[in-house]
Amino acid sequence: MAFRAFHLVNSTRLAQFTRQSSRQLARTASTSQCSPSFPCVDAHAARESRLKATSRTSSSTSSVHHSGSGPEPAYARPNPTSYNIYHHSKPLPLTYSSTPLLTFDIAYETWGTLSPKRDNVILLHTGLSASSHAAATSANPTDGWWQKFIGPGKALDTNNFFIICTNVLGGCYGSTGPSSINSETGRPYATTFPILSIFDMVRAQFCLLDHLGIEKLNASVGCSMGAMQSLAAGWLNPDRVGKIVSISGTARSSPSSVAMRYAQRSVLMADPNWRNGFYYDSLPPHTGMKLARQIATITYRSGPEWDQRFGRQVRPRPESEDPSSQRIPALCPDFLIETYLDHQGEQFCLKYDANSLIYISKAMDLFDMTLPALESLGLNPPPFSSSSLHTVPNQTSSHSKSHPPPLNPPPHLSDLARGLSPLAHIPTLVLGVQSDILFTVEQQREVADALRMAGNEGVSYYELGGVWGHDTFLIDVLNVGGAIRGFLS
């Protein structure tokens, strides 16, 4: 804390005040009431003005991404020379829509060398807002979102494996999503885009694998939403997935994670610029995106990390301020934790398409691999013997014996075990983090327990400590990377 002491000053002044007339007091107070300023609010208007100026410039001097005259946020300038695009020209059936997606594109990048037998492939699934650029390539040498985990001798070892990462269906980094042009109308889909499921995203990925002639994956690997996809890949194609890695994911979204994502969608959709999703001809809902990202950022780390990293420190005073003057707390960001959230929101708000965020976030909410939920979607797992449902797991091949499944599992856990039965024969690494508040460690145990109850004798369960919360999978190369490398070797 670096706020200055007013109280001592006040004590002295109070004595003076009591000797003043109320008229004098009124004058004193009035002088101090200058018009308040709110730079954190002004920032929204300033951003709007900048975008408007860019919009005018780009529409008068060059062609723009969409058919309209809107500005060009980063995601709206696709650069197909930096990634590959697979165009699928046949209809893709969708979980929640009576009509299929007629055609679609999937952007992807690869690392390592495909073996002659095409049997060394790792399909890497991304989190919500990531692109296919997981690591540097010759076409795009900038660092990727999982740079430290991909390369020779790294967790995903390019000396051994051929790694494929896609931009997810529904995304905005080269794959078809709400910001893509609907060929029927010549306009962006916007919110006429169909509701997606995690299963839809994975089916689209397997269309790409078919195109590449890859019959079976060595492993399906994913973190966060990617972990959902990783499980779904094994479920949809149990004979085409050799191993599964599920890091900080879930097989059944919890109401608290739905709540966190709902709060983000709400602030985004309330932004007047959102216009029911039809903003591609005008300014994007940048303020809503910033506010949504601030909320998301709260869920990505942990209280203990902020205690260590920020504590109760306040931002440095601007040089324009007299360092000896009294510092008055602001209603705009003052504590470092506030400026951190503000910065994270500001950095993100023009990097990602708002509708992609809404659709993919909803797909995460809808994800539920319990048998009744799968059946209600017409997703029927292959028949399996109920005798294969174990209430006590075979732990001979389990790395962690600290969390055996309950002897009397709650109904949803049994339902989940029955839902996950197609994965009974796929060795699976489940890794969770104790400080994760978005995909809690209880949910990691749930996945591991359900797999074991389904008869899976190849479950490796790791539970990491540390303070990095959900973001651990982006940071903890030593432990997350080590677990993956060990599991895949």
Added chain:
Amino acid sequence: MAFRAFHLVNSTRLAQFTRQSSRQLARTASTSQCSPSFPCVDAHAARESRLKATSRTSSSTSSVHHSGSGPEPAYARPNPTSYNIYHHSKPLPLTYSSTPLLTFDIAYETWGTLSPKRDNVILLHTGLSASSHAAATSANPTDGWWQKFIGPGKALDTNNFFIICTNVLGGCYGSTGPSSINSETGRPYATTFPILSIFDMVRAQFCLLDHLGIEKLNASVGCSMGAMQSLAAGWLNPDRVGKIVSISGTARSSPSSVAMRYAQRSVLMADPNWRNGFYYDSLPPHTGMKLARQIATITYRSGPEWDQRFGRQVRPRPESEDPSSQRIPALCPDFLIETYLDHQGEQFCLKYDANSLIYISKAMDLFDMTLPALESLGLNPPPFSSSSLHTVPNQTSSHSKSHPPPLNPPPHLSDLARGLSPLAHIPTLVLGVQSDILFTVEQQREVADALRMAGNEGVSYYELGGVWGHDTFLIDVLNVGGAIRGFLS
């Protein structure tokens, strides 16, 4: 989950589709792309229209609260016949302002009978948004916010105690706050209102106690922000407070709680209706208030409660929908957890003044009773012997021995113990809830540890289980009420 199965339908249709020409496909898809509707977004516009209509009506037919022609939300219709108002006509020095608050009002209500010696008084402090109406009175027979805890034989026993509850300084239910008229200007203060501290709020309460001729409190009792005030009351006036009850509070706001409140203030201040706080002549930022309350509501309960209460259930289908038709998930609320948050936000958004929320929420962020923080504000505790700092507490009078303070306390804990030294001789009940994500149980232990390290041998520490999170203090009459009743008896 009650979403209908599309996949089976799709499989059949897909076969048909492959026999159709792409032109036919295009037509099919086009038909299904009706204009999407978003009732959760339309609700904001509808509320705006209702408020505008009310505004026109009230300005043409009756006088309005403020000098402007704005609408009248509930808080803007003060009803002084249902509570008492104490008007303080002398300046109140403020922690963060060089000028005092020249005059102020404090709204208050009482229960029970003041003893002839005036020694049976309990000062009850509220959470952020509560009014003085903690329980029914003859003037206002509706239930109060702590109805089940106040009355004959209840936790705050009106057979023994005279209970006073105030609307906090900065609030909007009768006490002076940003929505009050500044007598100098004849206009609402809005954001010319000075930044408040928890200490300022408590000083205003003690002005009321002086006015009522109450020299010493039997107890200072508070939950959530009220627990902060309860500790601050003992700190400012150690000789005037007999006992302290601190429930689900803290002595030092954590960065994670600052983050949660910052997210709320951000969405509120980004509402175009907020107008830098000068909205009293126009429409209030009702959308921002709804969004802020949704975020707050997430922090008031817990994931385990939502698991039990809502699980993954979706809202019932409207009667207008054909129950045999396919149910498509909506981007607006669909899961019960979403409709719950939506409802909580909608109920609150016109009940409380946005600026009061911003100012009081900020005061909570600023609260820090570590000695360096207090000293930086000129708040110097009375001298005390450093030998009274215990690293191992005297536990003879402690109800809980499960969490002794650490033998090697971190620096901030020692700083907190030194800051809390004025409370060394005030018996204190510290009660926390394990499922509380806003004021975590670690923070409750911190308060108890610091008090014991400061030499307080009368610390009673209770840690409750259960799934109700921060809201436990409003719900768990048996355990919270029982602990208070036992401590005060």
